Amino acid sequence: MSVYITMNGSLQFPNTEALEKAVKLLTDGGWMKDRFMVDENGDKYGHEEDDLPDVNGLFLDLPFGLYRNFPIEHLSPGTKGRVVWTCTDGEFQGCVISDGVETLYDLEKWGKEQKIEYEPEDGEDEPAIQCEWQRLVEFAFMETFGD
Numbered sequence: 001m002s003v004y005i006t007m008n009g010s011l012q013f014p015n016t017e018a019l020e021k022a023v024k025l026l027t028d029g030g031w032m033k034d035r036f037m038v039d040e041n042g043d044k045y046g047h048e049e050d051d052l053p054d055v056n057g058l059f060l061d062l063p064f065g066l067y068r069n070f071p072i073e074h075l076s077p078g079t080k081g082r083v084v085w086t087c088t089d090g091e092f093q094g095c096v097i098s099d100g101v102e103t104l105y106d107l108e109k110w111g112k113e114q115k116i117e118y119e120p121e122d123g124e125d126e127p128a129i130q131c132e133w134q135r136l137v138e139f140a141f142m143e144t145f146g147d
Contacts, residue, residue: 003090008064008146009083009097011075012057020059022075031070036059040068064142076100084145086138094141107110111137114144 013019026032036044045063060075062083070082076097083097086107094105111133118133 002068003087004016004066004068004086005070005072005085005089006065007062007067007070007072007085008081008114008142009081009085010059011079011081011083012059014078015113016056016058018078019060022060024072027122029069029071031067037063037065039065049100076102080147084140084142088134088138092134092137094138094145105141107134107137107141110141114140116140 011022023032023035026037030040030042031037033042033044038044044105045065059081072085076083077100080099082096082099085097086094088107092107094107094110096103096105114137116133116137118129118136120132122130124132
């Protein structure tokens, strides 16, 4: 079973070895190709030189995108920086990873606390209304906690 997350952020690794280990994990798993982050079809998320991992600065940028089965839990321990992700794939959850510490959010609860509302179009059925509300909550979460 696959899990898709929408994610964006940047991690700074403690040393070159830790960054290279992460790059190898991502390359071997198909999330990175030629030091660019790629989607599940192998298409690059970033097309600029700035989107490459900065080995000298020990940074790994994770461009905004939809990632399948991404191993964030294996990358973030021991790092600095911030990564924000959301998941609507079988769950409705968000997460902020700041300096290696994860904070999980129930997006249903978070969206209601933020008083996010969606005005349905005439004739929209309940599943379409729920889907659009979740999209609005997901966008607001990424905007609130992203960089």
